[in-house]
Every structure is written in C-alpha cells, then in structure tokens.
Amino acid sequence: MTLTELRYIVTLAREKHFGRAAERCHVSQPTLSVAVKKLEDELGIPLFERSKSSIRVTETGQRIIEQAQRVLDQVGVIRDMAQDGKNQLNSPLKVGAIYTIGPYLFPHLLPELRRAAPEMPLFIEENYTANLRQKLRQSDLDAIIIALPFEEPEVVTLPLYDEPFVVLLPGGHPLAREQALTAEQLAGEQLLLLGPGHCFRDQVLESCPPLVEAVAERGAGAPGPSLVTEGSSLETIRHMVASGLGVTILPLSAATSMNYSEDILAVRPFAPPVPFRTVALAWRVTFPRPKAIDVLSLAASQCRVIEKAEKEKPALVAG
Numbered sequence: 001m002t003l004t005e006l007r008y009i010v011t012l013a014r015e016k017h018f019g020r021a022a023e024r025c026h027v028s029q030p031t032l033s034v035a036v037k038k039l040e041d042e043l044g045i046p047l048f049e050r051s052k053s054s055i056r057v058t059e060t061g062q063r064i065i066e067q068a069q070r071v072l073d074q075v076g077v078i079r080d081m082a083q084d085g086k087n088q089l090n091s092p093l094k095v096g097a098i099y100t101i102g103p104y105l106f107p108h109l110l111p112e113l114r115r116a117a118p119e120m121p122l123f124i125e126e127n128y129t130a131n132l133r134q135k136l137r138q139s140d141l142d143a144i145i146i147a148l149p150f151e152e153p154e155v156v157t158l159p160l161y162d163e164p165f166v167v168l169l170p171g172g173h174p175l176a177r178e179q180a181l182t183a184e185q186l187a188g189e190q191l192l193l194l195g196p197g198h199c200f201r202d203q204v205l206e207s208c209p210p211l212v213e214a215v216a217e218r219g220a221g222a223p224g225p226s227l228v229t230e231g232s233s234l235e236t237i238r239h240m241v242a243s244g245l246g247v248t249i250l251p252l253s254a255a256t257s258m259n260y261s262e263d264i265l266a267v268r269p270f271a272p273p274v275p276f277r278t279v280a281l282a283w284r285v286t287f288p289r290p291k292a293i294d295v296l297s298l299a300a301s302q303c304r305v306i307e308k309a310e311k312e313k314p315a316l317v318a319g
Helices: 003-015 018-025 029-043 059-082 102-116 129-137 199-207 209-219 234-242 290-302 305-312
Strands: 048-050 055-057 093-098 122-127 143-147 155-170 191-194 228-231 247-251 265-269 276-284
Touching: 003 018, 003 029, 003 059, 018 029, 055 059, 093 102, 093 129, 093 290, 102 122, 102 290, 122 129, 129 143, 129 276, 143 199, 143 290, 155 234, 155 290, 191 199, 191 234, 199 209, 199 276, 228 234, 234 247, 234 265, 276 290
Parallel strands: 093 122, 093 143, 191 228, 191 247
Antiparallel strands: 048 055, 143 276, 155 247, 155 265, 155 276
C-alpha cells in the first residue's frame, strides 16, 4: 500500500462519491477507483459497500480509514522534522469556532495573532460543535474553539477563559430595576433561546434548572408564557428582545457587543452562583505545527474578551 492510496480512501470515505473524491485528489475517477480496488485486493477485505446510488464505509473499513488518517497526520510530522528549521508560522491556519463564540472572539483574536505571527493568516469557519468535531477529526480544520465539556479521542483541549452568562431585557422591563437576577425570576418570563443544535441553548438550561422545570410545566399545558426557541442566532435573539418579545440569557461577550442604548436593551448579571461556560481550544495530538497552536492559544488568552466586556457593560440601574 502507498500513502497515495491511503489518501484516496480517506477522501472517498469523507466524500462518499467517487467523482467528488477524485476531484479533491486531483486525479481522474478511473484512477481513483482502480487504486481503491487495488488496496482492497491487497488487504483482502472490502473497505466500501457500493451501490448505484450510494457508497458507505464498512465497519472494518472505518477502523482502517481512521488509522490511515493518523498515518497521514504522522507523515506531516515527519516532513516537518526532515525540513530542519522550517517556520511553522508562515502558512495559513484553519480555525473553526462555534457560532456563539466566533463573532465575539475573532475581532479581538485576529489583531493579536497578526502582531504575533504576521505571515500566518487564518482560514475561519463558524459552525455547530458536532460539525466542527468532524472537520477537526478529518483534518479539514487545524484547531477549533468550543465550549467545554468536549471529549474526542486523540484531541487535546486547552481552556482559554471562563465566560459568565448575563440576562438581556427590554428597556423598561420591571426586572431591569434589579441589581442582579436569579433563574427563578426568569422562570415566569417569556424566554428566547437558540434552537436545537446550538450547544449554548443546552448550557443555559443545564445551568439554570428552574428554567428547565418551567419549560416542562408549560409543555404539559400549564398556564404561562410560551418558551420561544426560534432564534437562529444570538444576534437575531438580541433584536427580538429589543422589540419587546421577551428576555434571554447570553454569554457576556455577546450581550455587550451591541449598539442599542440602555432604554432599549438592559444587561443584568446573575446573582451568585453565576452560571458560566469555559471556552477552550482543541486540536489533534498529531497536528504537525505545535508552534502555530502555541501562538494561537497565547493570542486568544491575551484577547481579554471578558475584561473588555465587563468594561463595556452598561451601568446598572439603581434598585
């Protein structure tokens, strides 16, 4: 078997289509098909189940392809070791972040990274945690920025900072007269949350049990405002709160990143214990550019997103 054949089967497993896989590998479809069949014959087992309409990886094939990906990662390590003194900071870095972190961290991160590594631009992607996990595993991304907990075999995580949650209220809302709020106070309000698939929605409900109970009661037909879960992004939810539709819970960096005045939107902290999330960097243990990860993590830790958010937070209204 050859490294080229390993790259073919990894790409085919990812694309699940011979034509697209061949295009990604810059070869003709017959060339890729023959190479895959040759490797299967050499191993004595089928790696893929083929039909006229689909291709799927066999159970044994999946294990072999995962190992092939590790081999290809190690090849990158060997190449770097062979090129003594190669600068790991002079080529692009592919970084992903979840939707509720990227828009608020990247404006602070990119200037820091530009100063630290001016020849290392970022390819940036925002996505759901599940999709970022898959792209990291498949080497489509070099590192991802997510919220803990995050467990993935052969992936390292490094906590960057803890971010508290805050409450966003329409201007003039009765709760805006409070210095700090509790989850119990929000349980009777019309609450706006992200829809299913966003991990931040789950983190809010997990860290504020009274809201889970309120949602369950309303789902059983009990009287009370309905739980709104139709916001597709934190920015959409922010605008809905500004329109007076309800209240929401946001990470501090998102709550203070806005142009609305205090009479339109009010930000209030939680009373202790304050719910929070831990933002972390994750990368494959086999990633061959450790210096790039070091610079990225250092730049992220120097952003001081939370400190800046605290300074920008509007002054509380006296109770």
